[in-house]
Amino acid sequence: MPLLARRPTRRFLDALAGPHGIDGYLEQIDPLLVSGECRAEVVAVEHGTEESATLRLRPNRAWQGFRAGQFVNVAVEIDGVRRRRCYSPACGEGRRSELEITVKRHPEGLVSHFLAERARPGMVLGLSQAEGDFRLPQPRPEAVLLIGGGSGITPLMAILRTLFAEDYDRPVALLNYAPDPARAIYRTELERLAVEHPNFKLIRSYTRAPGAGEVDGHFRPLHLPESDPCFTEAETFACGPPALLEAVRGTWANGLEHRLHVESFVPPTFAPAGEPGEGEIRFAGSGIEVTNSGASLLAQAEDAGLSPESGCRMGICHTCTCRKVAGTHKNLITGEVSSAPDEEIQICVSAALGDLTVDL
């Protein structure tokens, strides 16, 4: 709408719609109409494996696309609370009308469980702009090697689909680790791609079903291809659980580090990371780090020389609320313990259990 895009019109509309802003009214008509926030509507849900769900999303105008390998921060409201988790789009790159993510259900995972079980077409999710340095570079490399484990396959699928959409004809290989064929995400599509593209080498290992794949067991250097491409000459993208990546890093040490790009998919922690009085507290905004004394975060911030806003200091007035970036905290009034990232907390009544980063 060209008229709305012109600056004086926008300023006029903003003044009319103050203080809530135009989005505050547009979203009452349709949540996707907002321009100040990325949102996406679930268009389709497919269960490729028993433990996973592939969601096709239609993002709104605000979304600006992604590069293969990057991730987005998806927000979903569960029982009134907005939760955020990162997922890597698995479709080909660009600014497309549809986005595909695959959610693998963790046994105790709140969001993964919700999305895998309860996502329905029509559901509206929050989205973020694409982030991350882990991405397929331009110009495209001479040879590409992908190493994936579990849900780490998702950004690698984006890379593969992007390459083949561009008719990539140079050597590309995928070394993929999954528990067994039934639980291998995107298995059938990968097999189809291997058939359709002679330059694509597919090497699979099923760690709980020996013999079912081209190789067996967890990562070891002899799984790597020696030609078309040779792993020492290919631009390598590895994504998966920490153990896999550590092993891969070990092999790429001594001269090959510049060819290796790594993205770690760490499963969420469900148990408190430590005891009160253990760990380090990081004040992300000021770059200060202190040893956790077990006292409230407000007291520790003040001891560190910061002066965060505070009020009643008893958990009533919410003046001291700020964002916990990561870590486990305990609410000293309710006793509730939470490991959720990006959570608003009242620092006067919060104590850290183990390492914690807060935006102060």
Add this chain to the structure above:
Amino acid sequence: MNPTATLPANSAPTATGYPLTPEQLESFGEELDAIRLRVLADRGERDANYIRGVIRAQRGLEVAGRGLLWAGVFPPAWIAGTAALSVSKILDNMEIGHNVMHGQYEWMNDPKLSGKQFEWDNACPADQWRHSHNYMHHTHTNIVGKDRDIGYGVLRMSEDQRWTPYYLGNPLWAALLATFFEYGVALHDLEVERIASGETSLAEKRELLKGIWEKVRGQAAKDYVLFPALSGPLFVFPLAGNATANIVRNLWSFTIIFCGHFPEGTHEFSEEETEDETRGEWYYRQLLGSANLSGGPLFHIMAGNLSFQIEHHLFPDLPANRYAEISVEVQEICERYGLPYNVGPLDQQFGSVVKKICRLALPDSGTRSLRPSPGVLLNGLGGATKLIGGAVKVARRMLPGGRSAAAA
């Protein structure tokens, strides 16, 4: 904090006429804490749906109101439009704004419902409100000398405020404050009475003044210039409608808010008797300093659930839609401890507030202790002159082209 120490004879629980032993105070506090913890754990989809529903209604009423007032030259459109806009402003300020800014919905992790980010359709900047209300008023509720809501700096609402001839105008100042309440609220954090008495100066309040000016200007532009301009030569109709809606909101919110702590039967406390309060004593002061209004569900929504002032003061950060169900338990607890539960219909409660305003306009004949007045210490024209002079000085500096001089 020593919950088992014997309280001095003239301290709060005995001075109010509702004595409780330290042990009773402790278990009183524990019972209320239990309600709080239970509701905190129970918050979920129901509450999220509620606040979103209220917001939806408010936005819809606002758009409808503005639309109708655009055609406000037709009397039915003007009346309906003004009514819709009035209700939308009341909802925005009270059930939505006041409650969201208390952090009641912060647990939802939705930035639009974050207590610290929310801005409301009111002359008062949200950050100043959060400071003067969430922190100052709720922590020091009804403590004379610390709770500046007692009188708002311009009225005498407590016998403990020392009488001066200025207060003969109490009813007039109250009527003016009620009509222009959003500006009274906007100026609240300025601490006008402390400026007049010389304790602080306008120059020290420059940042606050700037915030107030920007907010007032934005709202005035929207309500009194931009929307009327959309009606062209018939601008006077939306202009009158917007002004009326603002005044209706002012009068209504003043009425509800003043019924919160001033009806007959509410108590004030001194700084001495509230020093080193225990949790039970804090609850006790919140209970005895507050009064409720009875009514149906629609009334409670229009009152921003401030009709449950007692529950709000006991649990300011619990979602306000829960106060009705909590009130049943609170009343039962009060009965068991022999404590008063001050509730009455609007006409009765507000009637007693009006009586108090008129009564306190006159000097007392009693032997109340003469504590320093937290109200305006204007004596004749002297203080008013100082105030006006200071305002002119600061306004000059803030105008474009004015000197940005260092604070005097």
